[in-house]
Amino acid sequence: MSFTARILLLGSGELGKEFAISAKRLGAYVIACDSYAGAPAMQVADAAETFPMLDGDRLREAIARHAPDFVVPEVEAIRTEILAEVEAEGTVVVPSARATQMTMNRDSIRELAAGTLGLRTSRYRFAESFEEAAEAAAYTGFPCVVKPVMSSSGKGQSTVETREGLHAAWDYAVAGMRGDRVRVIVEEFVRFDYEITLLTVRTREGILFCPPIGHRQERGDYQESWQPTPMSAAALAAAQEMARAVVDDLGGYGLFGVEFFVAGDEVIFSELSPRPHDTGMVTLISQNLSEFDLHARAILGLPIPALRLAHPAAASAVILADREAERFRYEGVADALALGSDGAEVDVRIFAKPVTRPFRRMGVGLATAPDADTARALARQVADRVRIVYE
Ligand SMILES: Nc1ncnc2c1ncn2[C@@H]1O[C@H](COP(=O)(O)OP(=O)(O)OP(=O)(O)O)[C@@H](O)[C@H]1O
Numbered sequence: 001m002s003f004t005a006r007i008l009l010l011g012s013g014e015l016g017k018e019f020a021i022s023a024k025r026l027g028a029y030v031i032a033c034d035s036y037a038g039a040p041a042m043q044v045a046d047a048a049e050t051f052p053m054l055d056g057d058r059l060r061e062a063i064a065r066h067a068p069d070f071v072v073p074e075v076e077a078i079r080t081e082i083l084a085e086v087e088a089e090g091t092v093v094v095p096s097a098r099a100t101q102m103t104m105n106r107d108s109i110r111e112l113a114a115g116t117l118g119l120r121t122s123r124y125r126f127a128e129s130f131e132e133a134a135e136a137a138a139y140t141g142f143p144c145v146v147k148p149v150m151s152s153s154g155k156g157q158s159t160v161e162t163r164e165g166l167h168a169a170w171d172y173a174v175a176g177m178r179g180d181r182v183r184v185i186v187e188e189f190v191r192f193d194y195e196i197t198l199l200t201v202r203t204r205e206g207i208l209f210c211p212p213i214g215h216r217q218e219r220g221d222y223q224e225s226w227q228p229t230p231m232s233a234a235a236l237a238a239a240q241e242m243a244r245a246v247v248d249d250l251g252g253y254g255l256f257g258v259e260f261f262v263a264g265d266e267v268i269f270s271e272l273s274p275r276p277h278d279t280g281m282v283t284l285i286s287q288n289l290s291e292f293d294l295h296a297r298a299i300l301g302l303p304i305p306a307l308r309l310a311h312p313a314a315a316s317a318v319i320l321a322d323r324e325a326e327r328f329r330y331e332g333v334a335d336a337l338a339l340g341s342d343g344a345e346v347d348v349r350i351f352a353k354p355v356t357r358p359f360r361r362m363g364v365g366l367a368t369a370p371d372a373d374t375a376r377a378l379a380r381q382v383a384d385r386v387r388i389v390y391e
């Protein structure tokens, strides 16, 4: 075999594209799968498969035909029962079939974190009807946050201020949910000071943590992230301890994005991705090894040298579309890159998704600077200079 490993990537968005590049640099053969043709990772992979990954028969068939060494999920919407089957037959599922099963639905991971592991989370209840949602909100109090148990990037998520708003939130969650299970989580609204993603790498040699990433969200979707974000030593230690408990329970090797809310010295576990995290795209410019390089090395069992921040501070800012379109082009990339200077590097990633939708993430601006505020402002400017021109 002329490749170091065969990797079947399930999900081919921007995170998969950067992962595929990292894995290919290490000599892997990558088969990129997603539900639509021309997805970002398919553009850089060795082969592509277009099929709905929630379709168990199609998924099993693709795995059997490609006989990968590693199955690497990149999205949550996958028929995870099939992953458990192939894992039992000897294929490595990253990080583990159980991790993908537990994180696919918010209920499983929340019950593991809050119940089994006893981690501090927001107060929550699940609901399968509007009446149950009303009871759940009476338990959490207002404001509360309503989310489908199966969704990501804020889809179907809303914050409810009063009892009157609950109907709209329930309808919005049902409309925005993925899969066929009508079930939501109603969570206490946490008045946090800031929130972080703690990139946590589980390797055969032990666990590594990247410096904490701060981020800002709108509509439940990330707008900008920066690294490092200042945290008290006590808060960071608490977050690391919780992240370790969760990833050790989920098992396997790879990088996880563990999300926390921080209020004073109190650290509240929110959720996690058993894979690179969107807010972690800042590591494309901030670290000697990006979150994608780290995922690839952890999976392939390759050594990971001491992590270094290449700059004092770095940031990412999203480039969003504002409408549905199939015909559009990008302008301003040269203007964006011209913002770089000595001591403040800039870069962009344009994902080259085939169609736009309102709020669809189409790229990111990246920047470094002597401090986080300057890096954030510069990354935003870089992103703003890239214009999507609709034809
Ligand atoms: N209980 C809460 N209290 C306050 N804010 C919240 C709460 N739950 C979610 N949020 C806000 O909404 C954001 C998105 O929530 P969450 O991470 O649960 O959604 P998601 O759909 O899984 O997003 P992603 O897939 O991008 O991680 C959080 O990062 C936070 O800013």
Ligand SMILES: NCC(=O)N[C@@H]1O[C@H](COP(=O)([O-])[O-])[C@@H](O)[C@H]1O
Pocket: 011, 012, 013, 014, 015, 016, 074, 075, 152, 153, 277, 278, 353, 360, 361
């Ligand atoms: N928060 C999860 C996340 O950021 N996932 C990333 O977004 C892609 C889907 O984008 P799309 O909805 O634009 O197709 C996924 O494939 C993954 O790369």
Ligand SMILES: [Mg+2]
Pocket: 259, 271
């Ligand atoms: Mg999240």
